[in-house]
Amino acid sequence: MTIAILALLTLIEGMRRVPAGSVVLRRVLFGPWTVERPEPAERLRLLSWWSPIMTTIVLAPRPPYQKTSVKDVRARLEGRELYTALFDLRVLGAVELVVLVLGLPLALQRFGAMGFFVGLGVVLLLCLTIFTALVFSGRTLGKRWRWAFPFLSPFSASRAAEVLLEEALRDVPPAVAGSALLPADAFLVFVRPFVYDASNGGDVDRRFLEGMNLKELRAALAQRPGGTSQNGQGLWCPRCGATFIHGDSCSECGVHLVT
Numbered sequence: 001m002t003i004a005i006l007a008l009l010t011l012i013e014g015m016r017r018v019p020a021g022s023v024v025l026r027r028v029l030f031g032p033w034t035v036e037r038p039e040p041a042e043r044l045r046l047l048s049w050w051s052p053i054m055t056t057i058v059l060a061p062r063p064p065y066q067k068t069s070v071k072d073v074r075a076r077l078e079g080r081e082l083y084t085a086l087f088d089l090r091v092l093g094a095v096e097l098v099v100l101v102l103g104l105p106l107a108l109q110r111f112g113a114m115g116f117f118v119g120l121g122v123v124l125l126l127c128l129t130i131f132t133a134l135v136f137s138g139r140t141l142g143k144r145w146r147w148a149f150p151f152l153s154p155f156s157a158s159r160a161a162e163v164l165l166e167e168a169l170r171d172v173p174p175a176v177a178g179s180a181l182l183p184a185d186a187f188l189v190f191v192r193p194f195v196y197d198a199s200n201g202g203d204v205d206r207r208f209l210e211g212m213n214l215k216e217l218r219a220a221l222a223q224r225p226g227g228t229s230q231n232g233q234g235l236w237c238p239r240c241g242a243t244f245i246h247g248d249s250c251s252e253c254g255v256h257l258v259t
């Protein structure tokens, strides 16, 4: 029972307000990143499922994006400083989450009040360590220590790694961040409609593709998605990449299909 309540409280911490136009990226444990279509309207969403078990970052639209490239962003993410901090915070967060949700109730059941207070001490020590690590890492990103303050709470501390990653990518154009994080094929699926609209005079926020080489992207997208393995003569939509057996326009985009 207590375990359920603690798990629920930690889950509620994952509720976030997502502004319109945000791009949400997520991964489970150390699995590949996945991406969703940009949010059409602002809404409240349950995003972090017991982070760091599921890591979710929100790239909210920014008025000016940083001038940067996929190479720079990759280098930053793989650079020792940020990489180590993210790794440590992820491990600490996972331990803190387990001790809080499972360890504390079990200690209470087994060893009574004494066990509970020892468990609580461990949780608070972990939170303090996470907070300190977050303050130091935040400083390299130009953040004041107050920024890390909410993650002193036992229910939010486990989210520290995703918060740091989100902060590191805050001013990076979504296409660049997506290209640096997503597997190559998932990234192409994600950018295809934006590139199509940008190339065909569609209504697209061009800032979305800032920092990307549009020519290269167009070349990469000119091929039919999913390779040539499927029934040689299928039709596909050049905007979203969906394949069709018959018909002349895509049911999603209303764009003429090509062979």
Ligand SMILES: [Zn+2]
Pocket: 237, 238, 239, 240, 241, 242, 250, 251, 252, 253, 254, 255
């Ligand atoms: Zn389509």
